[in-house]
Amino acid sequence: MNEKWDTNDSFSYKRMYKRHPSIWKFVNSFIKDENITSVLDVGCGMHQLYQFSGDWAGIDVNPKIQKDKIIKADFLKYSFDRKFDMVLIMGVVEHYLCEHLKQFIEKSLEVNPKYVLIGLFGGIKEKGHRRKTIVGRHRVYSLTEYGKDTFENIFKELGIKDFQIKELSKKDVVIIVRRK
Numbered sequence: 001m002n003e004k005w006d007t008n009d010s011f012s013y014k015r016m017y018k019r020h021p022s023i024w025k026f027v028n029s030f031i032k033d034e035n036i037t038s039v040l041d042v043g044c045g046m047h048q049l050y051q052f053s054g055d056w057a058g059i060d061v062n063p064k065i066q067k068d069k070i071i072k073a074d075f076l077k078y079s080f081d082r083k084f085d086m087v088l089i090m091g092v093v094e095h096y097l098c099e100h101l102k103q104f105i106e107k108s109l110e111v112n113p114k115y116v117l118i119g120l121f122g123g124i125k126e127k128g129h130r131r132k133t134i135v136g137r138h139r140v141y142s143l144t145e146y147g148k149d150t151f152e153n154i155f156k157e158l159g160i161k162d163f164q165i166k167e168l169s170k171k172d173v174v175i176i177v178r179r180k
Ligand SMILES: C[S@@+](CC[C@H](N)C(=O)[O-])C[C@H]1O[C@@H](n2cnc3c(N)ncnc32)[C@H](O)[C@@H]1O
Pocket: 001, 005, 013, 016, 017, 042, 043, 044, 045, 046, 048, 059, 060, 061, 062, 073, 074, 075, 076, 089, 090, 091, 092, 095
């Protein structure tokens, strides 16, 4: 990751949430439809999943987030001692290089979820992947734009057959992994 997450800027976090309503609408319906009772929210930021009244745990590497129920740690290095119905990874993997994507997926499987949902806030390409430079108002940073084939190859390597790449809009994508 080329970014340092050390802000307690709740405005930026809220803006992120508002920019991707279709993703959050989808996640909330998914939780209801699939009767999800426990969620591990990876890179949860300011706890966007506020509507979920069930068993929720967030993990975020940003030490400045001031919220209850959040484990302040690097997900890739943390050892979990319990299971979750669903792992949610929204707007996180784009900040990493492609080679880390598999680590996020493998790590998610450790909590034995029925579902893993990965949200991409910048769309998905058909093939290949590339690093994009974003010139924001306050900073310049890089994001990885993934290709569908990147996910397909990783899922094949991990023996995951039941997955779906759902493009909710040009920018908002959710990848759903279902495990029996
Ligand atoms: C773009 S924000 C997304 C926040 C939230 N998921 C949302 O959708 O609004 C990415 C978040 O991922 C967190 N993050 C990045 N790498 C992480 C890691 N290895 N472990 C835990 N959190 C991480 C950052 O601190 C940041 O809060």
